[in-house]
Amino acid sequence: MDADKFDYQVYKLSKSFFAQFIGKKDSEILLKEQRPYNCLLIETKWEYFICIPYRTEIRHQEAYLFKHTKRSKSHCSGLDYSKMIILEDLSYIDSSPAIVDPDEFTETRKNINKIVKQANAYLDTYINHCNGKKVLPEATFRRKYRYSTLKNFHDILGIK
Template identity: 40%
Template sequence: MNIEYKIVTLTEKFYLDYPSDNYPEILEKSKRAYNCLMLELNDYYICIPYRSEMRHKQGYKFTKSKRSIKSQSGLDYTKIVIVKNIEYLSKLNAVIDADEFKETVENIGKIARGANRFITDYIKIVRNNVDDKGLPKRFRFSTLQYFHKELSIL
């Protein structure tokens, strides 16, 4: 399976359109953008942020990088951003640790399947939640709640 991917950052326009006051689960650090693994799925892009510390299991955890030895670094599925507007994707090359890039490339199929499964499970749960039960714990702080239109679950 050939999976198209790229390491990107989100643009200032994205953060202007999704301000942290209204979208608190979207990752943002002042003066620093998050680097993301971008994959094309269906008719949109998903951007999975690289995290230096990820204490939950909803993502891909690095095991071979220098940083992963000291902390729990990984790609965080709970903070996936759905992008249809390409103006949200920076044209500048994002830079990540070389060993984490290598591990990403070596495991791109596993990462893509995991992210797709996370999104698919979220969509099923939201669509089947007719009596407005709370979301399962793994989805409570997910950014997917902001992208129902893009995911066609309005």
């Protein structure tokens, strides 16, 4: 996918989004009231938006890990695919500005095609597994998706 085939911005999720998921058992959605859920919002070819959060400590490979930022020198920071949110519309986006480190945003922009490709692959693999089109070995699926947020969005993703 080329950069001109999708749109992206940095936003944060609204309080109304969190109100829907607070108390939902095993949602895996990062619910930290004291910290904004700053995310890369990608509008792709589908009828929904992919929202990938910026995180400071990522301890798995299902992410784009920053390599050339100040924070990446002391933390495993990046964009966490396992915590992506799927939105049908922008009603859950906060209207106040989202702020991310400038060097992280610069690295995001420089690598946007790679990030979108990886995020789509992570999402497509999940959808194909759940719909029975290309089932992963159970151990592989559990390793990649055990703590994923995607189970909350089966209705949007067309998973039965």
